Amino acid sequence: MDIPIEKKKISNKKLGLIIGALAIIALIVFVIIQTSGGTKFNVDKERISIHTVSKNVFQENIPVNGIVLPITTIYLDALEGGRVEEKFVEDGAMLKKGEPILRLSNTDLELSLINQETSVYNLLTQMQISQNAARQNTINRQNQFTDVENSLIEAKRVYSLNKRLYEKGAIGRQDFESSKNNYEYQEERMKLAKQVLSEDSISSKLEVRQARDSYSRTQSALELMRKKVGDLVVKAPIDGQLTSLDAEIGQSITKGTRLGQVDVTSGFKVRVDIDEHYISRIYNGQIGTVKLNNKAYTLEIKKVFTQVTNGRFQVDMTFNGEVPEGIRRGQNLQIRLALSAEKEALLVSKGGFFQKTGGNWIFKVSEDGSSAYKVNIRLGSQNTEYYEVVEGLNSGDKVVTSSYDSFGDVEELVIK
CATH class of the missing domain: 2.40.420.20 (conserved putative lor/sdh protein from methanococcus maripaludis s2 fold)
Structure with a gap:
């Protein structure tokens, strides 16, 4: 037999507690909303x-940083190796083109120059001997040709005379035939003499030309060797200021060593670093501005280096018009580079x-x-x-x- 279960009723007291708790929770939520995301x-x-x-x-525009550099820089590299014997100027000196900077010594190079000069003089002597021999041989050929020519003239005279005499019956056939044969013989000799003289002329000219070519090549090699020895004296390639000279007396310098540089001081350029994000928007002719001593100066991009290194690339800018007074190599500038028109x-x-x-x-x-x-x-x-x-x-x-x-x-x- 089932026993009926009585349902428990919530008392008024408990109901009041529940409502109070819900009110407190609502208040807390309201405060949180007001303070955190209100x-x-x-x-x-x-x-x-x-x-x-x-x-x-x-x-x-974008802000970029640039460093002031000379408008032109020529690097000084040792064209020949050697030992530093003498320094004519010091780092920072103002130079004129061709002015000596330092002198190197290289015994092997100088000895090679002497040997080359000796070779040229020997070759010149041999060429003169060959030319004299060829000239003497030509004279002999011409003398022989003159003898043959004279014999031909005499043979022709005798043959013509005997022919008339033979036709008149004054001489016998034997004398006539003899003069005729001699005349024909002298004609053949003349042809051969002309051919020999012509070939001798061609051979002489060819020999002279070959000798001159050989002498010219040897002379060029000598000039090159002299230039190499001359390169032992390092000279200023342009007018400018000598910077970064790295050489001391007694120091051994190998060929190709960077000795320093000469900066042209007549103008300046600014080497600017730019983020690679802008590489597609940078081109020659773009304008930038810089303020120095409360005065604005204009610069223009002249060269873009598209190689990207560490997320940046470089451009060279030059001043348009007036250049700031007192600007110096190595000075840093803050530039506003325009990316669009106004x-x-x-x-x-x-x-x-x-x-x-x-x-x-x-x-x-x-x-x-x-x-x-x-x-x-x-x-x-x-x-x-x-x-x-x-x-x-x-x-x-x-x-x-x-x-x-x-x-x-x-x-x-x-x-x-």
Whole structure:
């Protein structure tokens, strides 16, 4: 037989406790919401930066650092190795082109020059002997040709005379035939003499040309050797200032060693480092500005080095027009490099807000200045002072541009 179970009823006392607990929980949740993710946050006006959005001329630019270098630098390398025997000038000296800087000695090179000179003189002597022999041989050939020519003339005279006498019956056939044969013989001798004289002339000319070519080559080798010995005296390649001279008397220098450099002091260039992110937007002719002694100077990109090292590449810039007074090699300059042409745009001052918002929103100040609330925005290009506002704000709007790190996730600022 089933026994009925009575349902327990909640007493009024317990019900009151439950309702009280729920109220406390609701209060705690409300406080947490108010403190951690609430809608308002009190700030002192002196602790924030407020700027007015304005419409003005805008040019996108980036800040870059550059180092001042001479407009031209010529490196001094040892063209020949040797021992430093003498220094004519010291580091920092102003030089004229061709002025000696230091002198090296190289016994092997100097001995090679002497041997080369001896070879040239020997060859010249042999060539003169050969030319004299060829000239004497030509004279002998010409004398022989003259004898043959004379014999031919005499044979022709006798043959012509005997022919007339034979036709008149004054001489016998034997005498006539003899004079005829002699005449024909002398003609053949003349042909042969002409051929020998012609071939002798060609052979002599060829021999002379070969001798001259051989002498010319040897003479060129001698000049080259003299130049190599001359390179033992290191000279200034241009007018300029000698810098970084690294050589002492008695020091052994190997061929190709960098001895120093000569800087042209008539002008300067600026070697600039730029982040590789901008490499596609950098080209010759772009303009940058730099301020020195409260005066602005203009520079122009003349050469772009597209090789990227450690995430950066370099460009060379030169001053347009006036060059700053007192500028020195090695001086660092802070340059604003323009990436676009000037245009009219809506601008907001740069500030710490961007690190928190990423440029997606900003606190806009109310008309009465008592509060600021979140508004969504979209930013475009930037320069060293401003962001370009694409949408979300109007000219005349006031916004908070200082850092938002202490604001948490509030939706509204109460400005006091």
